[in-house]
Amino acid sequence: MAERILIVDDDVDTLRLVGLMLQRQGYQVIAASNGTQGLAKAFEERPDLILLDVMMPDMDGYEVTRRLRKNPLTASTPILMFTAKTQLDDKVSGFEVGADDYLTKPTHPNELQAHVKALLSRSTTKQTDEIKLDSQEGLGYVIGVISARGGLGVSTVALNIAAALYTREQSEVILAELTPGLGTVRADLGLKNEKKLAEILQGTVSEATREKIQSALESHNSGLKLLTASENPRDVNLTSQVENFSSLVARLATLGRFIILDLGAGLPTYTQRLLSLCNERVVVFEGLPNTIDHTKILIDEIASLNIDRNTIIALLNNRQRSEGQLSANKAQEKLGHPIAATITPAPELFLQATRVHSPAVISQPSNMTSQQFLKIADAIIKREKAR
Numbered sequence: 483m484a485e486r487i488l489i490v491d492d493d494v495d496t497l498r499l500v501g502l503m504l505q506r507q508g509y510q511v512i513a514a515s516n517g518t519q520g521l522a523k524a525f526e527e528r529p530d531l532i533l534l535d536v537m538m539p540d541m542d543g544y545e546v547t548r549r550l551r552k553n554p555l556t557a558s559t560p561i562l563m564f565t566a567k568t569q570l571d572d573k574v575s576g577f578e579v580g581a582d583d584y585l586t587k588p589t590h591p592n593e594l595q596a597h598v599k600a601l602l603s604r605s606t607t608k609q610t611d612e613i614k615l616d617s618q619e620g621l622g623y624v625i626g627v628i629s630a631r632g633g634l635g636v637s638t639v640a641l642n643i644a645a646a647l648y649t650r651e652q653s654e655v656i657l658a659e660l661t662p663g664l665g666t667v668r669a670d671l672g673l674k675n676e677k678k679l680a681e682i683l684q685g686t687v688s689e690a691t692r693e694k695i696q697s698a699l700e701s702h703n704s705g706l707k708l709l710t711a712s713e714n715p716r717d718v719n720l721t722s723q724v725e726n727f728s729s730l731v732a733r734l735a736t737l738g739r740f741i742i743l744d745l746g747a748g749l750p751t752y753t754q755r756l757l758s759l760c761n762e763r764v765v766v767f768e769g770l771p772n773t774i775d776h777t778k779i780l781i782d783e784i785a786s787l788n789i790d791r792n793t794i795i796a797l798l799n800n801r802q803r804s805e806g807q808l809s810a811n812k813a814q815e816k817l818g819h820p821i822a823a824t825i826t827p828a829p830e831l832f833l834q835a836t837r838v839h840s841p842a843v844i845s846q847p848s849n850m851t852s853q854q855f856l857k858i859a860d861a862i863i864k865r866e867k868a869r
Contacts, residue, residue, distance in 0.1 A: 484510040485602055486688070488529040490520030490546065491564070492538045496587070500533065500564070503591045504598070517541030521549055524556050525736070526692050528729070531601055532556075536565035536576070544579045551580040554621070555732055560601040564589075621735045622656070623866040626760040628745040628753065628784075630776035634766050635799045637666050638832060638842075639825070640744040642852075643764070645841035646859035647740045648705045654738035656699065658709040660727065660756065661746035663718035665711030671702055672839030673710065680712050683720040687729045695733045704844045707738065727752045731759050740866070749783055757784060761869065762793045762862070767817075769800055769807035774816045781819050791819070797858070798824040823858050826851055 487509050491497050494515070501511045512527050514520035517538050524532060532550065536543035543563060550556040563576040563584045573584045582604075583597055627640040637659065644657040659667045662680060667673075678698035682690050699707040711717070734741045743760065745753050757763055763784060767777035777796070785791050796814075798821050800807055807813075814821045828842070828851040835842040843852045 484508055485530040486510045486512060486527065487531045487533060487598070488512045488514065488520065488523055488527060489533045489564075490514045490517065490523075490538075490543070491533075491535040492516055493535070496535070496564075500594070503594055507595055507598075509598070517543070517546040520546055524550055524559070525553060528555060528688070529559065531560045531562065531598060533562050533564050533598075534581075536563060544575055547576070547579040547581055555736075560604070562597060562601060622654075622738045622741045623862070623869070624731065624735055624741045624743065624760045625762055625764060625862065626743045626745050626757050627764045627766060628757070628780070629747050629766045630773065630780040632747040634747070634768055634773070635801050636746060636766050637661075637670075637744050639764065639766050639797060639799055640742050641667060641670070641841050642843045642855045643858055643862070644706055644740070644742040645704055645843040646852075646855040647742075647862065649843060649847065649856065650859050650863060651739070652705070653740070654707065655705070655740045655742070656707045656709070656734055656738040657742045657744065658731075658734060659711040659744040660730075660752075661711045661744060662720040663712060663715050664746060665713050667708065667744070668710040669713070670836050670839070671704075671708070673700060673702070673708070676700070676710070677712050677714075679709055680714075680717050680720060682730055683723045683726045685726070687725050690726060690729055690733065692733045692736060695730060696737055699737070704841055706841075709734075711744075721750055721752050724752045724755050728755050728759065731756055735759075740862075749780070754787055757789060758787060760793075762795055762865065763789070764795045764797050766797050766799050769798055769809070769813045770804075771806075771808065771816065774808070774813055778817050778819070781817075794819070795822045796820065797822060800825060800827050802829060803827045822861065823854060825854055 487504055489497055489500055492515055497513050504511050512523055514523045517540050534543045547561055561581045563581045576584055583601055627636050629636045644655050648655040659665055699709055702708055767773050781794055784794055796819050798810055810821055810824045831842050831849050831851055835845045838845050843855050846852055
């Protein structure tokens, strides 16, 4: 696929001439006629390189560069300053705000081509490898929910944390069930059969625009926005689309205040990538000795991904009443990691919630277990506001 270059310049002749030069060299060109439009297209289109004019009326190139560098979607995108200014101080200013290279107008096509090639060759890793969502103003708070193995209630926990966050804040909350081929949320909430997640993962990264993802979100009467996984077992193969998953989560982070990711069980490659994009990670387990052992390994492996252990939240989810379950204190001692919250067994509550196609927190908000989810939401909100 041709590399994509965004040209931001208020001069129409420059846009046309430079665009033609680059197109003749085989690049795909995106144009913006001012700084504000350039920022919007940079965040939306995710170009491989940005060719940026300095002198523009609404927002100069220095300010555009500052904003590009502050946003995780474009923090590592190569920027080539393209301007009529020739003073050394002007070039220094460009480098100080984050520009990678500098060209003076007018430029010869061969000189432009050489600079463009050099910048693109230096950018050896995709932008999605370097997206960091932590502590970024204007982006949603991303929470990954995961377990060491299946059957521990990850989807139920993710759904009810999302519902509790919406109940508390009444702001945009997105639940994304990122387990293709293993979806359960759709049936639990009585939604129609859709394949929008599969379509996003099957396409190219550039096709998964912010608008496309926004239109794929379904509204539920609980107030949540949902992107759910299919139940078709063959869709499990889509877990190999690591870059698509990364791009999807980056765009979701621009669409809501809280984004809850149902990551299912285990640590496949795409899950490892997505965990690095989260602000915090909720690890769900139950108080059985073998499960605690598996969960301890999972937490250690997550931490080995250069993830701060303080952002790994252990949640003891006792789904059934059993004499074999350890107490919270003993479970925490065996786990070797603080347990942030404990969910008491309430199988009847969740069964009834499924029957009425609603999260338990919404269908029976006064229930003790629902109240526990609301307390979990309160703690998340506190951390989100403090970031």
